[in-house]
Amino acid sequence: xxxxxxxxxxxxxxxxxxxxxxxxxxxxxxxxxxxxxxxxxxxxxxxxxxxxxxxxxxxxxxxxxxxxxxxxxxxxxxxxxxxxxxxxxxxxxxxxxxxxxxxxxxxxxxxxxxxxxxxxxxxxxxxxxxxxxxxxxxxxxxxxxxxxxxxxxxxxxxxxxxxxxxxxxxxxxxxxxxxxxxxxxxxxxxxxxxxxxxxxxxxxxxxxxxxxxxxxxxxxxxxxxxxxxxxxxxxxxxxxxxxxxxxxxxxxxxxxxxxxxxxxxxxxxxxxxxxxxxxxxxxxxxxxxxxxxxxxxxxxxxxxxxxxxxxxxxxxxxxxxxxxxxxxxxxxxxxxxxxxxxxxxxxxxxxxxxxxxxxxxxxxxxxxxxxxxxxxxxxxxxxxxxxxxxxxxxxxxxxxxxxxxxxxxxxxxxxxxxxxxxxxxxxxxxxxxxxxxxxxxxxxxxxxxxxxxxxxxxxxxxxxxxxxxxxxxxxxxxxxxxxxxxxxxxxxxxxxxxxxxxxxxxxxxxxxxxxxxxxxxxxxxxxxxxxxxxxxxxxxxxxxxxxxxxxxxxxxxxxxxxxxxxxxxxxxxxxxxxxxxxxxxxxxxxxxxxxxxxxxxxxxxxxxxxxxxxx
DNA sequence: AAAAAAG
Numbered sequence: 001x002x003x004x005x006x007x008x009x010x011x012x013x014x015x016x017x018x019x020x021x022x023x024x025x026x027x028x029x030x031x032x033x034x035x036x037x038x039x040x041x042x043x044x045x046x047x048x049x050x051x052x053x054x055x056x057x058x059x060x061x062x063x064x065x066x067x068x069x070x071x072x073x074x075x076x077x078x079x080x081x082x083x084x085x086x087x088x089x090x091x092x093x094x095x096x097x098x099x100x101x102x103x104x105x106x107x108x109x110x111x112x113x114x115x116x117x118x119x120x121x122x123x124x125x126x127x128x129x130x131x132x133x134x135x136x137x138x139x140x141x142x143x144x145x146x147x148x149x150x151x152x153x154x155x156x157x158x159x160x161x162x163x164x165x166x167x168x169x170x171x172x173x174x175x176x177x178x179x180x181x182x183x184x185x186x187x188x189x190x191x192x193x194x195x196x197x198x199x200x201x202x203x204x205x206x207x208x209x210x211x212x213x214x215x216x217x218x219x220x221x222x223x224x225x226x227x228x229x230x231x232x233x234x235x236x237x238x239x240x241x242x243x244x245x246x247x248x249x250x251x252x253x254x255x256x257x258x259x260x261x262x263x264x265x266x267x268x269x270x271x272x273x274x275x276x277x278x279x280x281x282x283x284x285x286x287x288x289x290x291x292x293x294x295x296x297x298x299x300x301x302x303x304x305x306x307x308x309x310x311x312x313x314x315x316x317x318x319x320x321x322x323x324x325x326x327x328x329x330x331x332x333x334x335x336x337x338x339x340x341x342x343x344x345x346x347x348x349x350x351x352x353x354x355x356x357x358x359x360x361x362x363x364x365x366x367x368x369x370x371x372x373x374x375x376x377x378x379x380x381x382x383x384x385x386x387x388x389x390x391x392x393x394x395x396x397x398x399x400x401x402x403x404x405x406x407x408x409x410x411x412x413x414x415x416x417x418x419x420x421x422x423x424x425x426x427x428x429x430x431x432x433x434x435x436x437x438x439x440x441x442x443x444x445x446x447x448x449x450x451x452x453x454x455x456x457x458x459x460x461x462x463x464x465x466x467x468x469x470x471x472x473x474x475x476x477x478x479x480x481x482x483x484x485x486x487x488x489x490x491x492x493x494x495x496x497x498x499x500x501x502x503x504x505x506x507x508x509x510x511x512x513x514x515x516x517x518x519x520x521x522x523x524x525x526x527x528x529x530x531x532x533x534x535x536x537x538x539x540x541x542x543x544x545x546x547x548x549x550x551x552x553x554x555x556x557x558x559x560x561x562x563x564x565x566x567x568x569x570x571x572x573x574x575x576x577x578x579x580x581x582x583x584x585x586x587x588x589x590x591x592x593x594x595x596x597x598x599x600x601x602x603x604x605x606x607x608x609x610x611x612x613x614x615x
Numbered sequence: 616a617a618a619a620a621a622g
Contacts, residue, residue, distance in 0.1 A: 244620085293619095448620080
């Protein structure tokens with residue numbers, strides 16, 4: 001067995017190269033030469049119609065701050081109109097100049113809906129989210145699924161078996177979704193039956209589509225519903241909330257694809273961006289509103305949006321939305337504005353993790369709901385090799401440097417694979433980014449103290465590989481689909497095992513292997529047991545020293561609850577636990593949450609050899 | 616204690 005992390009990085013990298021052999025230049029070539037983003041339609045051609053020089057092979061990485069690696073490359077606030085050629089994921093469509101207010105002929109061309117699939121519907125990478133392609137569907141038979149609740153509708157096996165309507169089916173075809181994923185097989189019929197739903201499923205498992213399809217279908221069915229005509233108030237029929245701005249953008253981009261030519265209008269609203277353009281979009285009509293909580297409250301208080309016609313409410317990353325920081329805002333939106341009560345609307349909650357105490361809170365928003373948990377494929381979490389190393393606080397930087405050096409030396413064609421480094425604080429993110437840059441590793445950072453332009457710029461530079469290292473706080477931990485992340489480093493471990501699960505789920509996506517390295521030290525004692533348990537459950541090699549820490553006293557309540565007794569059925573309906581384990585049970589199975597081990601895992605069973613990083 | 620989310 002290999003013991004060096006350098007080998008494992010090399011192995012992981014080369015496997016990625018093999019897995020992706022038909023697309024080895026995915027990071028550097030223009031992925032959608034034929035696609036014109038909505039905000040660029042009907043504009044004068046860019047002064048440079050060709051991809052800029054850094055589109056050439058082996059681009060030199062850049063940083064987005066003055067003084068490191070040259071000037072920023074993004075168009076930022078609407079300067080030039082260069083195509084966002086390097087975009088890989090769905091979210092990047094926001095581009096650099098989405099807020100410039102220069103709608104040009106776009107408004108006038110409003111009767112002509114922009115084709116989000118581009119002119120070439122057969123383009124392989126028409127969208128970054130290829131969650132259904134490249135999956136070994138035979139492995140689905142092995143996926144553990146648990147449902148509970150009254151009269152659970154049976155799952156379907158094909159999209160054809162679901163009456164979603166022609167237009168939606170056509171978009172499913174355009175997305176190249178050949179077969180529903182497990183969460184879709186179960187969630188869509190439940191949702192079409194009008195039932196409330198609490199669903200546990202890994203990110204990357206198609207849950208966005210799982211709640212979007214029924215919503216779009218339902219809105220189409222109910223077309224012609226009369227809505228009030230407030231002076232400047234709009235009345236969306238569906239509301240989708242998410243905990244970060246970038247995630248809302250990503251969901252919006254997905255939903256736009258699904259609703260193309262259905263007549264269903266999707267609008268996104270989030271903070272940090274000028275509100276005027278969002279207001280204009282709303283005024284042009286909205287059926288599905290995707291939003292972050294703060295901006296939505298603003299819109300509600302301005303009476304620019306009313307929730308009284310909401311038929312569908314979806315909370316993505318629902319456990320995060322209902323944790324301490326968010327809960328009051330969510331309650332305000334859902335309970336204290338004009339939204340119809342549970343039972344009069346349909347409510348769907350989705351997350352990869354669902355702690356029991358959050359389930360209890362969430363049940364306030366639900367009516368006679370069905371609980372759905374879709375587990376991972378057998379050992380597919382081996383797609384992510386998890387390593388934990390004991391690193392003293394003072395040694396972290398040099399240790400990270402060692403990792404990056406080896407990764408660089410073992411990289412493909414001298415090109416670094418993408419590395420996502422999670423830290424605890426915003427200041428820590430800035431300082432680590434600066435340190436990496438002055439030590440020859442172009443890095444950028446994303447956290448809540450940066451402006452929204454900077455955040456989007458950072459994400460774009462990272463996604464396109466121009467800046468192959470991204471230092472992030474937990475703002476990037478959840479939901480973001482960033483292809484080609486080969487390595488997630490938990491430079492600072494989170495204090496909650498669920499956060500760890502979400503973080504490492506940024507890699508090992510789309511059937512590729514991923515590596516997750518965690519730095520553990522005496523500040524993380526409370527994570528020893530949950531981490532050791534999680535790794536063991538995911539068939540990872542647990543260092544003996546970690547097992548020793550884990551078996552000692554339980555270090556206070558860190559890591560919160562943990563480890564369901566159910567093994568791969570960690571996602572458990574809290575209603576089944578009755579009052580049995582309340583209070584005293586710490587590891588006893590009353591909880592829910594990350595029993596799946598690792599999000600993204602189910603794309604596995606993808607092919608032979610994926611577990612070989614440690615063979 | 617920190618992060619996120621309105622400005």
